[in-house]
Amino acid sequence: MNKFEVLGIVGEGAYGVVLKCRHKDTNELVAIKKFKDSEENEEVKETTLRELKMLRTLKQDNIVELKEAFRRRGKLYLVFEYVERNMLELLEEFPTGAPPDKVRSYIFQLIKAINWCHKNEIVHRDIKPENLLIGSNDILKLCDFGFARNLSEGTDANYTEYVATRWYRSPELLLGAPYGKAVDMWSVGCILGELSDGQPLFPGESEIDQLFTIQKVLGPLPAEQMKLFYNNPRFHGIRFPSVTHPQTLERRYQCIMSGLMLDLMKSMLLLNPTERFLTEQSLNHPVFQPLRQVEREKSSPASPNPPRSSKRKTHHHGENTVPTRSHTKSSSRRSTSKECSSLPRHGDLHHLSNESFLNGNKPAPSSLSPTLHPKGQYLSQTLNRSASSSKDLANNNLPHLLSPKEPKGKTEFDFNLGPSAKLSDQGHGAKYGHSKPSSSRSQQQQQQLQQQQQQ
Known part of the structure; x- marks a missing residue:
């Protein structure tokens, strides 16, 4: 603690x-959780070690960051990032409920945090406004x-009686x-209601009263469950x-909550836990679209430049300038043909797995690397070998066209579209073959002219 004020x-x-x-040293603000003497109290020791283990496992944008942990004189200290306030203070700021857009954002972030916990087989079990931190940028933790x-630590699901x-x-x-x-999702439903009108949804005064308060709204x-109650x-x-x-959620939140948000809330507050929405169903609900x-x-790569005009400048090969008749066709295919369908486009991002946004993970560049169809050689006709064109290609994340065996200054491309043009079989980022002087289009045309003159 000597390095902290x-x-x-x-x-x-x-x-x-x-x-x-x-x-x-750094003037960074932190929150330090100082536990009681954990060596003397087994319950405190178990709780502190459990929290430490969980937080080392869980790293996600909407889960508070554990910076370090240390022990001094039998006491455990956990050092967290400092967040300005919790949701209780937010509710005091909005006594009749937060604005709907804020409510939706907070609930979305909370479900993302719980989703990450559940993916790691961790149930929080104590989700409440005091345990939800709100930063100045409206990021929930x-x-x-x-x-x-x-x-995953045991098969007995009947864990702790009081949580x-x-x-x-x-x-x-x-x-x-x-x-x-499903117990965590019930808590989210309760918090959604409280954020919407500023009042706790089920404010029971005892366990019996809590069960009855729930039934007065939901039936x-x-x-x-009734059998379990009578046998307890x-x-x-x-x-x-x-x-x-019963009052019903519809009547309780009439003119307060949108129809979509109410639908999500009802799905998280189903009395039967096996029917209750879990995190992935909730995150994919239309209200969060x-x-x-x-x-x-935010997670998509930079969009490729729009297709150029189908009117192309002719390519220069040495001293000969040879127009290519198929330029118009090949350039018009860039945005429509199946050969280019594997290139990353904005629309393709809709087909990424839910885990991409659900986990805050951006797709790795290799996952978007295009697998080119052999007919993708048409693309070579639209490329300019100038330095500026090479820079554009790099920005568009297209596969490298240069052979690793050839220095840049001596590289030429094969513009022959006949059957002899082959693509090296190297999977993603396959290289185009290099042209030979004998296969250039200008030499072929000269040979054809000589044959006609001889005839």
């Missing part, structure tokens, strides 16, 4: 305190993995039933009042 306390919890600090659980703040707990958690990734629990010793002798006319489009545009 403590500026204040950000928050306190059951396991320790979070401090706002400044690095003395999921934090506090003290209650998180790795599903998640009550208002954001799913029915299966409240009932002590086996659970999985009676399914038969299997904690709820022995308790009966719910009948709910014949504009945000997916923005991400595709």
Whole structure:
């Protein structure tokens, strides 16, 4: 801690305190989570080590970044990036609900963070406004993995009885039933409602009241969950009042939420966890289409230059200037023919896997490297061998046309379109063959003229 200056306390919890600090050398602001004596308390020790392990596994734009961890005098310190505020403070700023565009952006980012957790078989289990950090640039960060659980570590799904703040707990958690990734999605649905009108969706005062509050909006629990309730010793002798006319989410958020957003919310708040939307279904919901489009545009490579006019200048080979009749055809094919369909175009990005935007990973350049059809030699006629033309080719990410065996200054291209023109079989980025003087179009025409004169 000697290299940090403590500026204040950000928050306190059951396991320790979070401090706002400044690095003395770099002046960087950080948040340091200082745990209680973990060596003496086994529960604290287990929680701290679990969070440390999770955060080292999870690296994603919408998950708070763990910068370093160290131990001093039996206490564990986790150093995080500093984020200005959490969602509770945002809700105070918007007491009647945040603007719809902000709501959509925050929920989209939150689901992306959870998606990355679930891909690593990690369930957060404590998603609530206090654990959602909001930066000055409106970037959301999921934090506090003290209650998180790795599903791959055991087969017993009935993990911990108490997880998640009550208002954001799913029915299966409240009932002590086996659970999985769907519990996180229920929490997202609750947060979506709270962001939209500024009020918690299910503000139960106890576990019993929480279950009843859920039913007052969504209707009676399914038969299997009701059976679990009556068989649970904690709820022995308790009966719910009948709910014949639930409020419904439609009536609750009428004129507050768009139809598409309401549809997503209903899919995340289904009482039966097996029917509830998970992360990939949610991210692909039509309500997020504009945000997916923005991400595709950010991850797409630079667009190739538009096709040039079909009227081409003739190519010069030494002293002879030979017009090529097929230039018009070949140039018109550049944007329409199947031979060029493998070149990266903006539209092709729609067919990339969901993981491309879902994971913030940009497609590797090699994945967009075109596999050229032999007829792709028509492209060679449209290329100018000047230095500026070579620069344009490099910017368009087209395959290299120069043979690695030949120096640039001595390289010539084969413009012969006859059957003898062959493409080297090298897969992606295959090289064009080099021309021989005897196969030039000018020499062929001279031979034809000599034959006609002899006849």
